[in-house]
Amino acid sequence: MVRRRVRRWLEGHGWPEDPIDDVVLAVHEAVANVVDHAYPPGARGEVAISASLLPDGPHRRRAHVVVKDRGRWRPPPADPGYRGRGLQMVRGCMDVVDIRPGTDGRHGTKLTMLSAAVGTTPAGAGRHPRLRRLHHDLLDGVHRAQQRTRILACAARRLLGTVHRLTGWGLGPGAAPLRRENGTHHVQYVQYVRTL
Amino acid sequence: MTELDNPRPRTWSWHSPILRVVVSADRNGASLRYDVRLVGELDLASVGSLTDALEALRDERPELVVIDLSEMRFVDARGLSALVDIDRDLRAVGGSLVLARPDPHVRRVLTLTAVDTQIDVR
Numbered sequence: 001m002v003r004r005r006v007r008r009w010l011e012g013h014g015w016p017e018d019p020i021d022d023v024v025l026a027v028h029e030a031v032a033n034v035v036d037h038a039y040p041p042g043a044r045g046e047v048a049i050s051a052s053l054l055p056d057g058p059h060r061r062r063a064h065v066v067v068k069d070r071g072r073w074r075p076p077p078a079d080p081g082y083r084g085r086g087l088q089m090v091r092g093c094m095d096v097v098d099i100r101p102g103t104d105g106r107h108g109t110k111l112t113m114l115s116a117a118v119g120t121t122p123a124g125a126g127r128h129p130r131l132r133r134l135h136h137d138l139l140d141g142v143h144r145a146q147q148r149t150r151i152l153a154c155a156a157r158r159l160l161g162t163v164h165r166l167t168g169w170g171l172g173p174g175a176a177p178l179r180r181e182n183g184t185h186h187v188q189y190v191q192y193v194r195t196l
Numbered sequence: 197m198t199e200l201d202n203p204r205p206r207t208w209s210w211h212s213p214i215l216r217v218v219v220s221a222d223r224n225g226a227s228l229r230y231d232v233r234l235v236g237e238l239d240l241a242s243v244g245s246l247t248d249a250l251e252a253l254r255d256e257r258p259e260l261v262v263i264d265l266s267e268m269r270f271v272d273a274r275g276l277s278a279l280v281d282i283d284r285d286l287r288a289v290g291g292s293l294v295l296a297r298p299d300p301h302v303r304r305v306l307t308l309t310a311v312d313t314q315i316d317v318r
Contacts, residue, residue, distance in 0.1 A: 029272060
């Protein structure tokens with residue numbers, strides 16, 4: 001599941017629990033929104049998640065998460081059903097939310113989120129004690145590159161794991177192969193979730 | 197033996213990998229009450245366990261359904277919709293739903309989406 005991975009990622013950076021809950025929920029809803037609405041029923045779909053930490057002053061950071069699909073954006077209905085609530089939750093949990101529907105059939109929706117700025121505790125500043133002495137921007141750069149790669153791989157693996165658990169289709173958790181395209185991991189799973 | 201002859205609550209449960217739903221139906225005279233415990237995470241993958249567990253609700257028409265949320269760690273928009281649907285179905289037949297003891301995170305989500313203005317949260 002995406003949200004366990006996001007949680008562990010932020011915990012590793014010493015984020016307090018409540019702000020973690022917010023980011024986890026927002027990312028979950030953004031991905032759930034793709035699963036439900038970006039692709040027509042029965043279609044094969046893809047979702048790409050990338051996440052990074054951005055410094056905001058010397059002691060604070062923001063989580064920056066982008067969720068992209070290649071489907072067709074459909075505006076939420078006037079009656080706020082679960083989709084309306086999902087977007088309410090994304091907006092309520094993050095400081096900045098930007099939704100850009102694709103301009104042609106080939107490019108899907110890009111949802112960009114920026115969390116509230118959070119002061120991280122020194123103990124959680126990193127898993128590499130020696131690097132802590134370096135300038136915080138360099139540390140951020142190192143972590144950003146590492147985490148971006150890790151979160152993509154794990155998110156894709158967990159999504160396939162969920163599909164496997166729900167439908168029996170495909171491979172179990174941890175065994176999912178990843179398809180790499182232009183440096184981004186994609187995973188084909190939407191079709192199977194939709195058939196539930 | 198009919199229900200009235202046997203006053204002990206009936207219980208049943210449904211499981212998904214991330215959610216356990218335990219329902220206890222207690223009949224006291226003519227009135228029927230459901231106590232539901234949700235343990236784990238209520239999301240688009242597990243919401244089916246809740247709707248399946250409460251399928252009998254349409255036929256039995258309990259007067260009161262209390263869903264204990266104290267052990268529910270996560271709820272998403274799909275999970276909230278299931279709760280709103282249960283509330284709507286119950287109201288249609290004169291019953292009511294109470295969401296009990298949500299943890300602070302879940303309570304915040306209920307507030308954020310204004311679900312706490314539709315459903316009785318205690």
